Amino acid sequence: MPSLYNYAYDNISKTYNFTTRFGIIYRIAxxxxxxxxxxxxxxxxxxxxxxxxxxTDEKEPLDNLVFATIVEIVYKFFSSKRxxxxxxxxxxxxxxxxxxxxxxxxxxxxxxxxxxxxxDSVISISSTKSEIVTIHTSFLYHKDNxxxxxxxxxxxxxxxxxxxxx
Amino acid sequence: xxQSSINKKRIVKSVTKLIADKxxxxxxxxxxxxxxxxxDKGIKFAKPL
Numbered sequence: 001m002p003s004l005y006n007y008a009y010d011n012i013s014k015t016y017n018f019t020t021r022f023g024i025i026y027r028i029a030x031x032x033x034x035x036x037x038x039x040x041x042x043x044x045x046x047x048x049x050x051x052x053x054x055x056t057d058e059k060e061p062l063d064n065l066v067f068a069t070i071v072e073i074v075y076k077f078f079s080s081k082r083x084x085x086x087x088x089x090x091x092x093x094x095x096x097x098x099x100x101x102x103x104x105x106x107x108x109x110x111x112x113x114x115x116x117x118x119x120d121s122v123i124s125i126s127s128t129k130s131e132i133v134t135i136h137t138s139f140l141y142h143k144d145n146x147x148x149x150x151x152x153x154x155x156x157x158x159x160x161x162x163x164x165x166x
Numbered sequence: 167x168x169q170s171s172i173n174k175k176r177i178v179k180s181v182t183k184l185i186a187d188k189x190x191x192x193x194x195x196x197x198x199x200x201x202x203x204x205x206d207k208g209i210k211f212a213k214p215l
Contacts, residue, residue: 014211015195027195031187032210035180039173048212049184051191076215083214090185125178135185158181161174 004069016073020063025055028073033086040154046082047151050074071110074140078116081142084151091134100136107138117143119152121159 007018007028015027029051036044052070054060077083087103089096107118119139124132139155141148187209193199204211 009213009215014201014213016215029191029195030212030214031191032212033184035184038180039177048214049188051188051195053192053195055195055197057196073215080214086184088181088184088188090188123181125181133185135181157173158177161177162181164174 003065004072005065007069007073018069020060020066022060022063024058024060024063026052026066026069027055028052028070030077035086036151036154039157040150044147044151044154046080047084047086048077050077050085050087067106067109071106071112074116075110075112078112078140078142081144082147083142084145085138085140086155087138087140089136091136096134096136100138103138107140115143116140117148119155121156123159123162125162 005018005020007016009016013027015029017025017027019025031049031051033047033049036042036047074085077085089100089103091097104120107113107116110116117140121137123135123137125135126132137158139152141151145151187207190199190204190207190209194201194204
């Protein structure tokens with residue numbers, strides 16, 4: 001039995017894809033993120049948002065190979081020490097906390113968490129419907145990223161500024 | 167306007183876009199949106215591996 005699923009980048013969909021033994025298709029996208037540049041006013045590159053989702057809404061049995069495959073993709077992403085990831089889970093559909101917990105569990109179980117470091121924060125902002133939306137966030141960076149102090153400072157400023165009136 | 171107020175507006179705008187972009191990409195992954203609609207929103211896909 002393989003230890004992870006075969007994944008490949010699809011040039012048409014622009015996503016990394018793999019199919020589980022239950023026939024579930026997973027897609028992983030890396031989106032160029034300009035949030036850090038916008039907030040800091042500096043030209044910050046190599047920041048990406050990761051989006052992980054199934055192609056369909058069908059439920060699947062517990063499958064540890066999914067975890068292993070996604071962790072491997074994230075690890076490969078960090079083969080460039082300059083790369084950093086932000087992961088946002090909005091609670092707008094009531095599942096933000098759940099998704100965040102799954103991601104956190106994956107991180108803690110990963111054998112790479114001594115190389116890839118993670119910071120978490122919970123922020124609240126007003127949505128377009130004037131409701132307060134809680135957002136769970138994580139920032140992942142390589143332990144040897146030479147800009148990590150600057151990046152952590154920008155990331156922490158998001159929580160600090162948004163939560164300062166509470 | 168105070169600098170902190172400007173910073174907060176800028177951060178709220180950035181984070182709101184971040185969330186909207188993620189929702190749009192998730193819709194796309196499920197076949198409910200086109201790649202062009204994401205490109206039109208300024209969403210850029212990367213191939214970092």
